Amino acid sequence: MMLLFLSSAIMLSVLAGWGKILESFLGSLSQGISGNILNGIIGLSLIWTVLAFFIPINIYVEIPFVLAGVFLFFKNKLYLEFYHFSKKDSFLIGGISVVILYSSSFYPYILDHFGYYVPSIKWLTEYGLVKGIANLDLTLGQMSVWHIFQAGFSGFSDPFLRMNAVLLIIYTIYIFENKSWIQLSFIPVFLLFSQSPSPDLPVITLSLIILNELITGNKNIRLLFAYAVFIFSIKPTMIWLPLLVFLSSVLIFKPHYKHTIIGILILLLFFIKNIWTFGYPVFPVATGDFGFSWKPNPEVLKISSQYAIQKTYDMQYPYEEIQKFSLYDAVRNWFTLEGIKSKINILFILCLTVFSVFAFIKKKKILTLICISLLIKSMLVLAFSAQYRFFIDAFFVIFFVLFIHLSKKKALLFFLLLSLLVLGILSFPNSIRQYIPSFRPGNFMTGFKKEQLYKPSTYHYYQFETFQTGNLKFNISKDYPFNFDTPLPAISSGYVIDYIHSGIFPQYIDKKNIKKGFIWKQLTPKEKRKIKDVIHTIKNSDQ
Secondary structure (H helix, E strand, C coil): CHHHHHHHHHHHHHHHHHHHHHHHHHCCCCCCHHHHHHHHHHHHHHHHHHHHCCCCCCHHHHHHHHHHHHHHHHHCCHHHHHHHCCHHHHHHHHHHHHHHHHHHCCCCCCCHHHHHHHHHHHHHHHCCCCCCHHHCCHHHHCCCHHHHHHHCCCCCCCCCCCHHHHHHHHHHHHHHHHCCHHHHHHHHHHHHHCCCCCCHHHHHHHHHHHHHHHHCCCCCHHHHHHHHHHHHHHCHHHCHHHHHHHHHHHHCCCCCHHHHHHHHHHHHHHHHHHHHHHCCCECCECCCCCCCCCCCCHHHHHHHHHHHHHHHCCCCCCHHHHHCCCHHHHHHHHHCCCCHHHHHHHHHHHHHHHHHHHHHHHCCHHHHHHHHHHHHHHHHHHHHCCCHHHCHHHHHHHHHHHCCCCCHHHHHHHHHHHHHHHHHHHHCCHHHHHHCCCCHHHHHCCCCCHHHHCCCCCCCCCCEEEEEECCEEEEEECCCCCCCCCCCCECCHHHHHHHHHHCEEEEECCCCCHHHCEEEEECCHHHHHHHHHHHHHHHHHHC
């Protein structure tokens, strides 16, 4: 916790300093220090994304940006902005920040932390954006902008990868500056995302900020649309937000093409990044084929698509059986899954229905547009892969709109009660394992360790085996499916098996320069015989 406090102080000052400079180009999303900090997030994220095409986002990038940010923070006397809060609000912000830092000091427990977040950041810090990286490990084709942003602070400012905790502190500051008290009620739930650099937290919190700005009458459509597209670039399932801002600019505000220029440039950068790493404009959809040689193998994409469909049903049905579902069977089975996910699915549909009726009764244009945007997003998610993690943001949007006038006193009460519940779960996870056994992340929570009061808990494994196929020498984590600290280049064991079954394997474009990227090629009969050793090793590890 103590190290997290120091880390947070550094990053807040850096972001505020850079945000002040960017304010002259972008304007400010909101009044106060939170507006500067948010500008710093979007500005550094985009700058580092461009740099990542050419150089690693490592400590040599971090040092000059951090020093410049701190210098600008003190030069512009931005620290004075913190004195604008009343003593009571300062005390409350400080107390909430302590809760955030405590919750973020626990061991990471989200499995994507080990199989996606940390490996992505590791590649970014060592090589930057690598062409065709999806051929090595399909998951890495995402290379979220949020992980590029996290990589930029991972050298010495935030080596524990707790940027999400800093974001929650920023979010708290925004809430108090803008008196959007309903959002205090959401922070306890967000604490569950604070131990990992999960993109889910930034897209939900930032989308709620944009939504609040729209509803309260912010007319800076140029900046709102830029932020909306930026959030979409972090996670494309947030398609509803740029759609909402665009519809609002056309139907509520006076439309002008200049409003979309920055947003379109961010969107182009997003497409170029994905094409570079994945071969197609939007991960993981294989549409927009420009014939690039480094695009993934069609059979691997097919396997991934089948897996996503199985995830819709929480892996409770084989793909072949799902294909035989009638429309009635598909809907019924989705609502009757074993465990907590069926309850989430039912609640999702109920919330959408209630919100649609609410918007129809109120007959306010902005509410109607929010409803339409959410419905379009929901239909897209339901059509491709109806996993609850893809529509969890809708719950917060709906509750935000329905209870937007919640008083400060009630919001603080909700925050206190829910925080006690969440901190109890994190500190003593046996309770959630006992009462909600189908909540799988609970099985990976470790509970409180006294060492985390000084520094956040992190895992170290570093056990791996090395193999070679063709010109690719690669590592696989030993007796563990993920490669969060395996030396690069590393491949997840699951993808190795997929490649072998598809009769292909990744190769260097230039074995002397990893930065030039990866392609796939058909295995020769000799390579197929040799690769059996890898399969044998993986199967023995699984046992």
